[in-house]
Amino acid sequence: MRASLLLLGVVVALPFAAGDYWAYQIGLYFLYAAAATGLGLCWGGAGFLPLGQALFFGLAAYLAGFLMIRFEGWGPALLPVAVLAPALAGWAIGLAVFRRRGESGPYFSLITLALALLAYQIAINWNAVTGGFEGMKGIPGLPGLDDYTAGYYVAAAGLVTAIAIAAWLRAAPIGVLWRALAQNERRVQLLGFDTNRLKAAAFAASGLLAGIGGTLYAPQQGIVAPQLVGFELSAALVIWTAVGGRAALLGPAIGTIVVGSLGAELRDRVPGWEVLMAVFFIAVVIVLPQGLAGLAGRFPTPSRNGRRRSAIAAPARQLAGTAALTVENAEVRAGSVRILDRLSIAFDRPGIFCLIGPNGAGKTTTFNLLSGELKPAEGRVALGGRDIRTLAPHHLARAGIGRKLQIPSVFPDLGIADHLAIALWSGRTGVADLLRPRLHRWTSPMSIELQRRYPFLGDDRTAAELSHGERQILELAMAMVTEPRILLLDEPCAGLSPEETAEVIRLIRWAAGRLGNTIVIIEHDMALVRELAQSVHVLHSGSLLASGDIATIQANPAVRAVYVGAEK
Amino acid sequence: MDPILVTQGLNLVFAVAVLAVLALGLAVVFGLLGVLNLAHGEFIMVGAYCAWATTAAGLPYVAAIPLAIAVCGGLGLTVERWLIRPLYRRPFDTLVATWGLSLLLRKAAEAAFGLSFRNVAMPLPGTVRVLGTDYPGYRLLLIAISAAIVGGLMLWYRRSRTGLRIRAMVGNPDLAQAVGIRATRLAAGTFAAGTCLAGLGGVMIAPLVPLQPLMGLDFVLRSFFALVIGGLGSAVGLFAGSAVIGGVDSLVSALLDATWGYFAVLVVAILFLWRRPGGLFAR
């Protein structure tokens, strides 16, 4: 907080110290810095890299210029349209691409780059509107704000606004979810969040921030040239963001202002300046992924634990209807290999079920089927009688199917409190709720009880700092806080010491009683199965070999044959 | 036959063949190593400047081939060792790192040669009579060379022992290690092969385009688009992708103008990236 005030003071005082003209020049980079801050939200926050960010900046600039020229007098009042247009474009592009592709790797990056190039072509060819290669000229300034100093302060206000929005978003639940999905998108989906929409929202936010910069650019500069939507500015924004530090709030802005204005000064004086910058950029990518901000010590992400002054009770989960989960004649193939072979299995009453079987029997595949990550080639999967084959994993999570993966998959860089908060938000939040920071204060009777049983859940550590056993407990705790009707646990005791195993067993039993739900456990250790299971299903070669209580299963000769490898 | 039609037809074949050979290096590196080399276009640019340097030094044009292979191969090995190898299996960081590399090569070329356009003299002036029309001989030569390079490389990859080992390494790296394949060396060689191919492509097209440090960007995008549309892994796909991109470009350019051609290429590419990211032949 104090650092921010200090920076604000520097920004206010700059024209007095450096002179009007210099301040005006730096003001230009303030506008780019707003766009870079948005890029940081996507790249350092949500973990995908848009390569054509100038598209948004230029779009806003052209639109602002057009409005200022066409609606003289009214122009300034219409500028919010120019600010919001890139946000809408970002939302639409993001939804279209992420929905379609799912992933957000190189393909997304190159689509955005291609879009920027496309926009450049439109800008230089649509003479009537854009002024073509020459650019859109004669844009009137903002009334009463057309001297250098005023221009500077307008730009500064724009940047401060952009950073304030970014700061808000990063602190809000949505910011936590962005960082979570950057680390483990699948886990976020299994917790009931539509990650494609979350990513599209990040892209839209980056459009909004670029929109602020672009909109102010047009009246300040009086001209909008096609270069503003093209490749060079897009490339520069990526470099500034990387050098400044993509994951830190102020990193991208500082990178832009320092590198950008230094470049403007030194480009002509220092031979090979740009080669040096390129080498520096590569070095940053390889050895200093957090940029200059990383040098200044990791910008600590504010800890939620210290701030939870007054807890707020989270709304109860509204889940109605019975929760019988049934699979009928499901077939799953990979190539010519049949992984599930007309599997029929039902988990139709509360209690603890164990799913056992030798390697390759199809146990994890069955879980993937139940959590919606895999669709059967044939057959039916139903929850409470309703066909759920067409539902996405996040829908099923909201319908009450919780899952813990085999390998503990928490979010290494997030704090424990963030993990529990995400689990609390799961199924209890709408879109607008994700913008309210007070959701960090949510608790539920379940979460409070869990924290009492496991005091380490109140620690101020990140998941990466936990032991393997603690991570297993954290994952289980997350799954329980979502209060699922059906809880799928894939080898919850793998890699645990006997003491930790005993603790996990206690926890599972307690949860089964507390939630009164159905818990299905994949387990290899028969001692564990004996302790936990009320009912056992044995899978073999993708179909159900036997069901019953543990004594029945152990007496079953077919089951013994599968396990011992009898001579047949 | 209508001479204009023949010329346009040959132009189309030429555009497809050249694009296929330009995309080949990118296909090798992306398809086999999973590394999307955004500096691919800059290696083409380096190859083209090698051709320029050869002619400027008064040497015969073919001398540009060993020069480009030496320069691009050496650069490729260096880059693989220091930039790509630390980042394997981190596709995002490789993307950004090769993006930085493209910038470096561009700016280095700018510092060395300036931003002004340069031209390389046509090594094979004159025309050849094809189906009743005169067509530039050099272009016909390039069509033949492109087909030979793409076909030859694919054949070698399918048949040779090294090709077999590369396929083994790509499909199952752990097992490849277990049977004694030295994966690091093989990967380095594969990457360098990709950059050499880019350099060769640069030598081939140098007499046909104005040389400029920024020229690579357009090539890497077109190559990438061709790969996306054709899918990775077969000569047919590579030619099909090149045919769509090259064909759309030639056709729209002939009907309207070059800007619209470029525009159409971008639109088609974005549509493919969005709707059919697996390419033409994906299920």
Place this chain on the structure above:
Amino acid sequence: MSVPRLDFDDLAGGYGTTEVVHGISGAAAAGQVLCIVGRNGVGKSSLIRMLSGHLPAWRGTVRLEGRAVTDLPPAGRRRLGISYCPQERPVFDDLTVRDNLILMRRDRSLDGFAPFIGRFPVLERRLDQQAGTMSGGEKKILSFARGLAEMTPLVLLDEPSEGVQWENILHMADLIRERRAAGTTFVVVEQNLAFAERIADRYLVLDQGRVVLEGPRSAIDRAALLPRLHV
């Protein structure tokens, strides 16, 4: 005192920050078959992957003929004479069965595979088909043939019988015994007791990443092993 073909001492390692093998020692002489048994998830595969070099050892030493190979990558160990057939993804799916077999052979011939093709006709039948189209058990057979035909002094097999039909398991046992008689050393992770009993000279029984039972086959019978396994 003669140097054992393979010996390993206080091996420990795991994944991420989780140690799953906590200091295991053992040895196998020339012409010996060492069977590693235990439940799923007790560290058997991790141990054999440390012997092959696929999982780095956090501490401890692996020696082949008395020479430390702990720092060598898998390809280097293969060159010194350690063959390895992994449990998962045991073959190159995109290559044909023939290419899987001849991949590392200079002359690209099928010489030396006759004993395998003779016993496993499926290899010949599917010689020019992609290995990825085979069933799990067939892939195991292909992997087994590839590994043994490398004719190295030490062969590591991770669950070679998984998914394989009983008659072919018997062929595998025969082939292992033939090679053992010729002096080859085997380390075999195995769940199928009936198979293990046919080939093992010694057992190493693991639980929770530690050795809980060790000794010659004659000293450890099925009644002693069963509680350490599944049911």
